[in-house]
Structure formats: C-alpha cells, structure tokens
Amino acid sequence: MRDLEPASGLLHSIDPATGETVGSLPRTPTDAIPRLVFQAREAQRGWGALSHGQRAEVLRPAAARLKAEARRLGELASREMGKPLPEAVGEANYCADGFAAELDEIVAALADIVREDARTQSTLRHAPLGVCAAITPWNFPLLMPQQSVLPALVAGNTVLLKPSEETTLVAVEYTRILNEFLPAGVLTPVVGDGAQGRALVLADVDLIVFTGSRETGKRIMADAAPSLKRVILELGGKDPLVVLDDADLEAAAAFAVRNSFRNAGQVCVSTERIYVARSVREEFLRKMADNTAALRQGHPREQGTTVGPMVNARQKAKVVAQIDAAVSAGATLIAGGEPRDGNFVAPTILSDVDHAMEIMREETFGPVACVQAFDSDDAAVRLANDTPFGLGAAVFGRDLARAASVAERIHAGMVGINQGCGGADGCPWVGVKESGYGFHSGPEGHRQFAQVRVISRAR
Ligand code: NAD
Numbered sequence: 001m002r003d004l005e006p007a008s009g010l011l012h013s014i015d016p017a018t019g020e021t022v023g024s025l026p027r028t029p030t031d032a033i034p035r036l037v038f039q040a041r042e043a044q045r046g047w048g049a050l051s052h053g054q055r056a057e058v059l060r061p062a063a064a065r066l067k068a069e070a071r072r073l074g075e076l077a078s079r080e081m082g083k084p085l086p087e088a089v090g091e092a093n094y095c096a097d098g099f100a101a102e103l104d105e106i107v108a109a110l111a112d113i114v115r116e117d118a119r120t121q122s123t124l125r126h127a128p129l130g131v132c133a134a135i136t137p138w139n140f141p142l143l144m145p146q147q148s149v150l151p152a153l154v155a156g157n158t159v160l161l162k163p164s165e166e167t168t169l170v171a172v173e174y175t176r177i178l179n180e181f182l183p184a185g186v187l188t189p190v191v192g193d194g195a196q197g198r199a200l201v202l203a204d205v206d207l208i209v210f211t212g213s214r215e216t217g218k219r220i221m222a223d224a225a226p227s228l229k230r231v232i233l234e235l236g237g238k239d240p241l242v243v244l245d246d247a248d249l250e251a252a253a254a255f256a257v258r259n260s261f262r263n264a265g266q267v268c269v270s271t272e273r274i275y276v277a278r279s280v281r282e283e284f285l286r287k288m289a290d291n292t293a294a295l296r297q298g299h300p301r302e303q304g305t306t307v308g309p310m311v312n313a314r315q316k317a318k319v320v321a322q323i324d325a326a327v328s329a330g331a332t333l334i335a336g337g338e339p340r341d342g343n344f345v346a347p348t349i350l351s352d353v354d355h356a357m358e359i360m361r362e363e364t365f366g367p368v369a370c371v372q373a374f375d376s377d378d379a380a381v382r383l384a385n386d387t388p389f390g391l392g393a394a395v396f397g398r399d400l401a402r403a404a405s406v407a408e409r410i411h412a413g414m415v416g417i418n419q420g421c422g423g424a425d426g427c428p429w430v431g432v433k434e435s436g437y438g439f440h441s442g443p444e445g446h447r448q449f450a451q452v453r454v455i456s457r458a459r
Contacts, residue, residue: 043185063099109443126450128156130206141167232438237391244397245277252396253287260369269392309343319366390433392421
C-alpha cells in the first residue's frame with residue numbers, strides 16, 4: 001500500500017495488515033521521464049544489436065540470484081500488499097524457477113521463419129520495437145513485472161518499468177537483481193503512481209505493456225492513440241463459474257472457494273460470478289460454506305493464514321460498498337459480511353444475487369463469491385456472457401461433451417472444464433472483449449513484443 005507525500009516526493013510503502021511503513025523511495029519526477037526514455041533509446045542501439053540468444057544469455061544468471069533472494073523478495077511483497085507469506089515466497093520461487101525456461105521459450109518464439117513460393121523466398125524477422133514502457137499492478141508484484149519485462153528485453157527492446165505504487169519496493173529490488181547483469185540503461189525502474197505512468201505513456205516510447213484495470217487501460221489507449229503507439233493491455237475480469245446439475249459438487253465447491261478467496265480475491269481471474277443449476281444449489285451452497293469455514297483470515301506472516309487483508313482502505317471500502325448494496329437489494333449472506341478491523345474483509349458468500357446488482361456487473365477484486373441459480377444450460381451461457389469482461393471462465397460438469405459445449409459458448413479468452421482457466425505450459429494469457437487488447441505469454445504472446453519484418457528475395 002502506498003502513501004504519497006508530494007512535498008518531499010517520497011513514496012511510502014505501507015503494510016496493509018499493520019499500517020507500518022515498510023520503506024520509502026523518492027518518486028521519479030515526471031519531468032525527468034522524457035530524459036530517462038531518451039537514455040533507454042540510446043542504450044537500445046547496443047542491446048538491439050545482440051541476437052535473441054545473446055540477450056537471453058545475459059539475463060540467464062539472474063535466475064540463480066532471484067532464487068537465492070526468493071525468501072527476502074517474498075517477505076517484502078507480503079509486507080507491501082498483504083499476501084500470505086507462503087504465497088508471496090511461492091510467487092518469488094515461481095519467477096526464479098521458471099526464468100530460464102521462459103527465456104528459452106521466448107528465444108524459440110522469436111526465431112526467424114522462412115516462407116517461400118515458386119518465385120520468392122521470404123524471411124520473417126522478429127526485430128526490436130525500440131523502447132518499451134511496462135506498467136504493472138500490485139496483486140502479483142513479481143510475476144507481473146517478470147511477464148512484461150522478459151519478452152520485451154529478449155526481443156531487443158529496452159524497458160522502463162513503472163510498477164504499482166503499492167508494491168514499488170519489491171519491484172525495484174527485482175530490477176536491481178536483473179541490473180546486476182544487464183548493461184546500463186537497458187532496464188530502468190520508474191517510481192510513482194498514475195502520474196508517472198501517464199508521463200511514461202506520453203513520452204517517446206514505442207510499446208506500452210500494461211496490466212491493470214479496465215479503466216486505466218482505456219485511458220492508456222486514448223493517450224497512446226495520437227501517435228499510434230503499440231499497446232498490449234491485460235485488463236480486469238468478472239470471471240463466471242458454471243456448475244451444471246451433474247457436476248462433482250465437492251470439487252466444484254472446493255474450486256469456487258479457492259478461486260474466489262485466493263489472494264483475498266485480488267486476482268484478475270478470480271471467480272466473481274457463480275451460476276449453479278437450481279436443482280443442486282442448496283447442496284452446493286452448503287459445501288461452499290463448509291469450505292469457507294476452514295479458511296483462516298489473519299496476519300499475512302502468521303503461520304496458517306490463508307486469507308490476508310485487502311491491499312488498502314480504498315479497495316476495502318469498494319468491496320464493502322458492493323456487498324452492502326447487494327444485501328440491501330435482496331441478496332442473502334451465506335457466509336461473512338460481518339465488519340472487520342483494518343483493511344480486512346471476511347470471506348463472503350452471497351446468494352440470491354442478480355445482474356441488476358453492481359456486484360454482478362463490475363469487478364469486485366475482493367473475497368466475495370456471488371451465487372445465482374439457473375434453469376437451463378442456455379440460460380447459464382446467457383448469464384455468463386452478460387458482461388463487458390471476458391478474461392477467464394470455468395465450467396464444472398461430469399458429462400464432458402455437455403460441459404465442453406457450454407465452455408465453447410462462453411465468450412472468454414480462457415475457459416477451464418472442471419479446472420481453472422489457466423492453460424498448459426506455452427499457452428498465452430489472453431482476454432477477450434474489454435478484458436484485453438493484445439496478450440502475453442506463450443510463443444504467440446512473446447511475438448507481440450517484437451516487430452515482424454519481411455525480407456524477400458528471388459529464389
Ligand atoms: P490500476 O489500473 O489502478 O493500476 C495499474 C498500474 O497503472 C499502476 O502501476 C498504476 O500506477 C498505473 N496507472 C494508473 N493510472 C495510469 C495512467 N493514467 N497511465 C499510465 N499508468 C497508470 O490497477 P491495479 O489496481 O494496480 O490492479 C488491479 C487491476 O489489474 C484489476 O482490474 C485486475 O483485474 C487487473 N489485472 C489484470 C491482469 C491480467 O492479466 N489481465 C493481471 C493482474 C491484474
């Protein structure tokens with residue numbers, strides 16, 4: 001969590017569980033950003049002259065350093081944004097353990113492709129775009145920077161990373177580790193909030209890789225439009241879970257609770273809307289309530305805590321307001337809902353919700369599971385698609401052909417059948433509708449960080 005102090009230009013990182021200051025850093029003055037971008041452009045000439053493989057080799061030793069520092073990075077992330085310590089350390093380890101394979105996948109994805117016909121042989125090259133602005137959120141404070149920065153760097157771009165104001169310290173530590181190996185000016189952290197983010201978008205950059213809310217994504221797209229800057233926007237979601245009447249209710253309820261309350265619901269692919277067949281609704285709700293009772297909310301560094309606080313008071317107020325409005329409009333509280341001190345919101349289950357309620361339309365980003373009954377598979381599909389979002393979705397049902405038919409008709413970038421929405425290794429992370437514009441990860445995602453060029457000659 002952050003607290004800005006414009007007079008001194010310091011950005012304070014505040015522990016959302018305790019209110020203590022974790023640390024402070026000077027904000028990057030917005031008027032210094034064009035100069036930093038210029039320096040990145042100068043550095044790009046040398047960096048861009050290397051091959052994809054050479055750039056990957058420069059970065060490769062950083063994996064061992066990240067691994068050695070995973071515990072410290074995880075602790076810092078947990079203190080800055082309130083994620084339970086094992087999850088935060090797990091995220092740091094995930095980044096370190098996957099680092100080398102990610103480099104290899106990017107290098108392979110960006111290799112030349114030869115196409116030929118009777119007369120012409122063409123080579124498709126994946127060339128650098130130039131200078132990349134990477135702007136990231138706080139909910140996965142290490143993974144989001146890594147997913148943006150690595151493909152951009154290996155593609156030959158230089159990068160200015162503007163992490164969330166809530167988790168700046170850990171992101172700056174991440175850049176410090178990579179900068180032990182990178183030439184000067186190739187990766188530059190920018191410290192601040194939306195003002196610094198906007199200054200970066202308006203500066204002379206060639207690619208903007210943004211992960212964050214739909215609202216900010218729209219602003220960035222508008223700011224990028226006058227000079228047609230390339231944008232990759234990974235935005236918010238309102239993921240549905242459809243529980244068919246033949247579903248394994250034990251598994252569906254366990255998934256619903258895990259995926260609604262993980263990271264205190266502050267996950268872009270959190271299950272935020274649950275549609276359950278009316279005939280199994282009561283049993284499903286009972287199982288959800290049992291699973292929820294087993295969660296332990298508390299201090300993120302206390303052993304056994306599974307649900308921490310919201311990232312800040314603003315996020316808590318938003319979530320509580322959505323719950324209160326839904327209850328006033330007729331929703332039934334099955335679990336949670338009681339007031340909690342500080343930035344905590346109890347894991348909450350609501351039933352008897354409908355799409356007239358804001359909580360079923362806007363992203364909540366909190367530990368809330370909303371359950372609505374349906375009477376036919378067609379109705380479930382209609383409800384799941386009644387949203388401007390389209391990031392992830394899940395369908396639970398034993399008849400796989402029927403579950404697959406429902407899954408195919410849900411308009412989301414990633415749909416899981418009897419599991420979460422994330423694909424196998426090598427799959428992109430992709431949203432449709434207002435959840436995304438461009439995407440990252442997997443070979444298809446990595447190529448979006450490069451400029452495709454076609455060099456042809458007669459055969
Ligand atoms: P946010 O949009 O408030 O902020 C994201 C980043 O944008 C921050 O670094 C912020 O300082 C910066 N920013 C704010 N205004 C800006 C502007 N005008 N120009 C440039 N930069 C600006 O989002 P958040 O609260 O940090 O993160 C939560 C959101 O991120 C949720 O909507 C969540 O669903 C989404 N998210 C999406 C994915 C995905 O993969 N699709 C992953 C994680 C989070």
